[in-house]
Amino acid sequence: MLEINKIYNMDCMEGIKLLEDKSIDLVIIDPPYKLTLSNRIYTKIFNKYANDLLNLKDGFDLRILDVLIPKMKKINIYIYCSKRQVKELLEYFMSKDCNYEILTWHKMNPSPLINNNYLPDTEYVVFAREKGVRLNGNYHTKRKYYISGTNQTDKKKYKHPTIKPLAFIENHIINSSNEGDLILDCFAGSGTTLVGAINQNRNFIGFEINKEYYEIAQTRINEAINSKRQASADEKTRNKL
Numbered sequence: 130m131l132e133i134n135k136i137y138n139m140d141c142m143e144g145i146k147l148l149e150d151k152s153i154d155l156v157i158i159d160p161p162y163k164l165t166l167s168n169r170i171y172t173k174i175f176n177k178y179a180n181d182l183l184n185l186k187d188g189f190d191l192r193i194l195d196v197l198i199p200k201m202k203k204i205n206i207y208i209y210c211s212k213r214q215v216k217e218l219l220e221y222f223m224s225k226d227c228n229y230e231i232l233t234w235h236k237m238n239p240s241p242l243i244n245n246n247y248l249p250d251t252e253y254v255v256f257a258r259e260k261g262v263r264l265n266g267n268y269h270t271k272r273k274y275y276i277s278g279t280n281q282t283d284k285k286k287y288k289h290p291t292i293k294p295l296a297f298i299e300n301h302i303i304n305s306s307n308e309g310d311l312i313l314d315c316f317a318g319s320g321t322t323l324v325g326a327i328n329q330n331r332n333f334i335g336f337e338i339n340k341e342y343y344e345i346a347q348t349r350i351n352e353a354i355n356s357k358r359q360a361s362a363d364e365k366t367r368n369k370l
């Protein structure tokens with residue numbers, strides 16, 4: 130059995146087995162993407178992150194979902210993915226009679242892609258939920274799209290090549306869980322989902338296989354907990370004045 134509100138430096142295929150059945154309220158994952166770009170174009174677009182990205186790509190296998198689903202109270206999951214993965218993910222969840230949405234993250238300043246392609250300015254998130262799972266949130270958190278820059282500041286700050294926007298992930302959390310719920314991210318990277326869970330008063334469990342990224346995520350988690358404590362201390366002081 131695993132303690133909650135922790136990230137574990139381990140392969141999620143091992144970690145998921147240690148989770149109690151029907152214990153997770155919401156899963157948010159951003160597994161390594163399936164990409165088709167050649168190494169040469171890849172290096173051109175992502176320059177200094179190219180090697181890291183090449184190590185990350187192609188690691189996701191749909192069979193992970195078969196292992197994950199029994200751990201969820203009900204299917205309630207966001208999966209960041211490439212365009213190529215959307216079809217297989219939708220087919221998978223349709224076969225489970227789920228409702229679904231395709232959400233998008235649009236980047237305003239993508240690298241200019243040469244040749245015969247549209248710009249690489251969109252990332253996809255497949256959201257699937259079993260019938261009966263509620264969607265909370267409001268007019269703003271329920272937009273299907275999120276627009277931002279390419280996250281260069283966060284990439285530099287947290288040294289992860291595929292860090293996702295915290296605000297977008299917090300919207301998923303607000304929309305698809307309640308305070309005190311347990312959220313799982315088994316490809317935690319720099320810990321964005323876990324920080325979002327802390328900010329939104331949810332519990333979390335994370336897995337990250339890479340030691341360096343695990344340590345970055347651990348630092349972010351500690352920072353998020355400390356700033357939450359500070360905010361609540363400040364609030365108490367204000368109320369006393």
Ligand SMILES: C[S@@+](CC[C@H](N)C(=O)[O-])C[C@H]1O[C@@H](n2cnc3c(N)ncnc32)[C@H](O)[C@@H]1O
Pocket residue numbers: 139140141142159160161162185188289291292293294315316317318319320321322336337338339342
């Ligand atoms: C796309 S990144 C996640 C980035 C994250 N969403 C963020 O905002 O920082 C995917 C992460 O999954 C990790 N990973 C890959 N295979 C894994 C496995 N079998 N178990 C746990 N983590 C894994 C990689 O090391 C990488 O950091």
